Amino acid sequence: MMLFVPPGLALDASSSAYKDKVLALGTKAQENALGFLNAYGSSAVAGGTALKALRQLHKQCKRDEQIAQFHELVDSDGVVDPTPPSAFPTFVRRRPSK
Incomplete structure (x- = not known):
């Protein structure tokens, strides 16, 4: 999922808002990942199916x-x-x- 985080990611583990920031970034990364898959014709939504599709795209150097x-x-x-x-x-x- 790190490949799909938006630029400007700056996490500080000692921050009081750390967990909220991680959750927000995770949600945005998920949206970006599903958008990437959708651009390549995949309708994957579930975690396992999306991971399988991402692996396949990785093998194809996409x-x-x-x-x-x-x-x-x-x-x-x-x-x-x-x-x-x-x-x-x-x-x-x-x-x-x-």
Whole structure:
């Protein structure tokens, strides 16, 4: 879901509004993910079905642009997240080949 968060993500785990912010970002990321799937003709809505469709698109290299954009955001501090990089899936940690 990190690939679908809007730019400007800045989470501070010590903030009192941390949980509310995570929930709001999760909702926005879900909307973005479903919109992405819809753009590729998938009508997936349920979590498992959406994940399966996203995996299929990843195998077809349809998500490389999103992964590259995510890396650009992280590199430019457009995304600040307390999650350690080791917690991300391998395909997010690794930069796509161009």
